Amino acid sequence: MKKTLLFLVSTTAMVFASGGTELLNKKCASCHMLEAPEFHQIPTLKAPAMDAIVFHINLAMEDNKEKKAFIVDYVLNPAVGKSVCESNKVAQFGVMPSQKGLVTKEELEKIADEMLATYPHAKFKTMIKEMQGNDKVNALKSSPFLVNHDGLPHMTKLLVQNWDKSKLGLTSEQKEKLLVIRKETLSAVKKIKQQLKPLEDEVAEAMIDREDPKSVEKQLETIAKLKLEASKVHLKCIAETTTVLSEEQVAFLLPFWE
Numbered sequence: 001m002k003k004t005l006l007f008l009v010s011t012t013a014m015v016f017a018s019g020g021t022e023l024l025n026k027k028c029a030s031c032h033m034l035e036a037p038e039f040h041q042i043p044t045l046k047a048p049a050m051d052a053i054v055f056h057i058n059l060a061m062e063d064n065k066e067k068k069a070f071i072v073d074y075v076l077n078p079a080v081g082k083s084v085c086e087s088n089k090v091a092q093f094g095v096m097p098s099q100k101g102l103v104t105k106e107e108l109e110k111i112a113d114e115m116l117a118t119y120p121h122a123k124f125k126t127m128i129k130e131m132q133g134n135d136k137v138n139a140l141k142s143s144p145f146l147v148n149h150d151g152l153p154h155m156t157k158l159l160v161q162n163w164d165k166s167k168l169g170l171t172s173e174q175k176e177k178l179l180v181i182r183k184e185t186l187s188a189v190k191k192i193k194q195q196l197k198p199l200e201d202e203v204a205e206a207m208i209d210r211e212d213p214k215s216v217e218k219q220l221e222t223i224a225k226l227k228l229e230a231s232k233v234h235l236k237c238i239a240e241t242t243t244v245l246s247e248e249q250v251a252f253l254l255p256f257w258e
C-alpha cells in the first residue's frame with residue numbers, strides 16, 4: 001500500500017516536472033496559439049502565435065541565454081518598449097497583461113526552454129517566407145516609384161514597425177518631426193497613386209483592344225513623370241528621416257546600409 005502511494009506521488013511529480021509542454025498549454029495557450037497557424041487564421045488571433053513570437057525573438061537575439069531571459073522577463077513585466085515584435089502589431093493586440101502571480105519564474109524557465117526548442121515550426125517558417133515573397137511581388141506590382149531598389153528603404157513602414165522600441169529610443173521631439181515627414185510622404189505618394197491607376201488601366205485596355213501603342217503614348221509619358229515624382233518624394237523621405245535620426249538609430253533600422 002505504502003509502495004503504491006509512493007509510486008503515485010513520484011509519477012505525479014514527474015508529470016509536473018516534465019513540465020514545458022503542459023505548462024505552455026496551461027499558462028499560455030488561452031491566448032497564444034501553440035500549433036503553427038494557417039495563413040487565414042492569422043488575422044483572427046487575439047495574441048501572436050507562439051511561432052511568430054519565437055520567430056521575432058530569433059531575429060532580434062542570437063544568444064540562447066538572452067532569449068530565455070527575455071521570455072521570463074517579458075511575461076512577468078511586459079512593456080511595449082521591450083517588445084521584439086513589430087510595434088504596430090503590439091499596438092493592435094494591446095500589450096500583454098503581466099502574468100505575475102499566475103506563473104512562477106521557475107515555471108517560466110521551463111516554458112522558455114520548451115519554446116526555444118519547439119518554435120518556430122518549419123511549416124511556419126515556410127509560410128512566412130512565402131508571405132514575404134508575395135508581399136514583395138505585390139508591392140513591386142503596385143509600386144508608384146520609378147526606382148524600386150532594395151537599398152532604398154521604406155522609412156515610414158520601418159519606423160511604424162519599430163516606433164516604440166526602447167532599443168531604437170526615439171525621443172518625443174524626434175517622433176513629432178518624423179510624424180510630419182510621414183504625413184507629407186504618405187499624402188504625396190497617395191495622390192500620385194490615384195493618378196497612376198487610371199492611366200495604367202488605359203494603357204492595358206488599349207493593348208487588350210489591340211489599339212495602336214501610339215494611342216497611349218501620352219499616358220505612358222505621364223506615368224513615367226508621375227513615377228519620377230514619386231521617387232523624388234521617396235528619396236526626400238529617406239533623406240529627411242535619416243537627418244532626424246542619430247547614427248546609431250540609423251544603424252538599428254538599416255543594418256544593411258552599413
Ligand code: HEC
Nearest residue numbers: 027028031047053074075083084085090093094095096103
Ligand atoms: C491574457 C492573454 C495572454 C496570456 C495568458 C499570455 N500572453 Fe503572451 N502575449 C499576449 C499578447 C496580447 C501579446 C502581444 C502584445 C505584446 O507583445 O505585448 C503577447 C506577447 C507575448 C510575447 C512577445 C513579446 C514581444 O516581443 O512583443 C511573449 C514572449 C509572450 N507573449 C509569452 C507568453 C508566455 C510564455 C505565456 C504563458 C506563460 C503568455 N505569453 C501568456 C497575451 C497573452
